[in-house]
Amino acid sequence: HPRDLLRAITEEHEHLQALANRHVASAAQFDRDQLLQLFRLAAKYEANPDRFLTPIKPLSGKLLISAFYEPSTRTRLSFESAWHRLGGDIMSITDRTTTGIAKGESLSDVAEMFNNYGDCVVLRDSNEDSVMQMMRSLRIPIINAGNGTDEHPTQAMSDLYTILKWRPALLEEKPEDRIKIGIIGVPRRMRTVRSLLKLLSRFPGMIDEVVVIHDGQDKELYSPQQRERLMKDGLKLRESTDLAAELPELDVVYINAIAWVKDDFEVMGNNLKLNSKSPLKPSAIILHPLARGDELCTSLDDTPHNWYFAQARGAVFMRMALLTCMVQRTEMVMDVL
Numbered sequence: 189h190p191r192d193l194l195r196a197i198t199e200e201h202e203h204l205q206a207l208a209n210r211h212v213a214s215a216a217q218f219d220r221d222q223l224l225q226l227f228r229l230a231a232k233y234e235a236n237p238d239r240f241l242t243p244i245k246p247l248s249g250k251l252l253i254s255a256f257y258e259p260s261t262r263t264r265l266s267f268e269s270a271w272h273r274l275g276g277d278i279m280s281i282t283d284r285t286t287t288g289i290a291k292g293e294s295l296s297d298v299a300e301m302f303n304n305y306g307d308c309v310v311l312r313d314s315n316e317d318s319v320m321q322m323m324r325s326l327r328i329p330i331i332n333a334g335n336g337t338d339e340h341p342t343q344a345m346s347d348l349y350t351i352l353k354w355r356p357a358l359l360e361e362k363p364e365d366r367i368k369i370g371i372i373g374v375p376r377r378m379r380t381v382r383s384l385l386k387l388l389s390r391f392p393g394m395i396d397e398v399v400v401i402h403d404g405q406d407k408e409l410y411s412p413q414q415r416e417r418l419m420k421d422g423l424k425l426r427e428s429t430d431l432a433a434e435l436p437e438l439d440v441v442y443i444n445a446i447a448w449v450k451d452d453f454e455v456m457g458n459n460l461k462l463n464s465k466s467p468l469k470p471s472a473i474i475l476h477p478l479a480r481g482d483e484l485c486t487s488l489d490d491t492p493h494n495w496y497f498a499q500a501r502g503a504v505f506m507r508m509a510l511l512t513c514m515v516q517r518t519e520m521v522m523d524v525l
């Protein structure tokens with residue numbers, strides 16, 4: 189329950205003020221204290237789901253520009269749900285061909301227009317440079333909701349928030365309680381994983397090791413310096429091609445097989461699959477950012493390993509916490525919740 193996580197994090201919020209009007213381009217921007225305080229605020233929202241239906245409405249009078257130039261179910265709708273729940277209004281773009289981009293307008297010109305229309309932008313685009321292009325002209329904050337194969341920072345926040353709700357005692361960082369995390373796939377090509385590894389590297393004391401499990405097809409598992417940087421931050425990384433041998437040792441199994449590349453998607457690592465017969469540790473949880481393919485069998489949905497639906501649900505509260513801080517309404521909610 190989110191209340192257990194609330195109890196595990198000290199009640200402070202001074203690091204949240206620094207998020208006001210800041211862009212969110214990469215998971216690397218967040219330090220440990222800021223993340224913990226965001227998780228605490230998310231848990232407060234999740235533990236008090238009725239409070240934001242009251243007249244608090246911290247985003248009342250604020251407008252979100254929800255610009256999704258690539259398909260999305262969870263990210264767009266959870267951001268929009270979060271913004272609505274906080275009392276704000278939304279303008280949504282779900283198809284780039286209905287905008288000036290179809291006529292060759294640059295993203296930086298579009299961003300210049302966004303300054304006049306809203307208070308915050310959430311952008312998903314298949315192009316890695318899209319967020320940077322918009323940031324050049326934006327005077328309102330932007331959140332990277334997935335830029336090509338580069339990053340998806342708020343997904344990673346939701347992933348880590350889920351892990352900490354599952355086991356809040358990890359924050360005590362007792363060496364004997366450290367967990368093993370398995371990542372199934374190729375970190376170089378998975379934006380959710382690239383962001384998650386950056387966040388995990390802020391908490392090396394709660395992780396025994398991260399095992400990257402791949403099918404051996406892709407020789408470049410990491411982007412240049414990615415592995416070295418993570419190791420330097422204290423994350424222990426190991427690689428394996430033997431899923432069956434690794435699974436019985438893993439506490440958290442993170443799987444995802446779909447990557448957007450240009451205007452289409454690729455299915456990666458589809459030799460590596462999980463189902464209810466997989467030799468999982470009885471206490472292990474499975475995380476998946478979804479949408480899933482046949483790498484994650486629905487036979488797991490009714491098992492205690494299924495934390496992927498909770499992961500998607502928690503993303504609403506995680507995004508509520510972040511949005512509240514970015515539009516400078518932190519004090520308002522901390523006083524009331």
Ligand code: CP
Nearest residue numbers: 260261262263477478
């Ligand atoms: N997790 C995630 O990014 O899902 P969507 O593609 O549906 O937004």
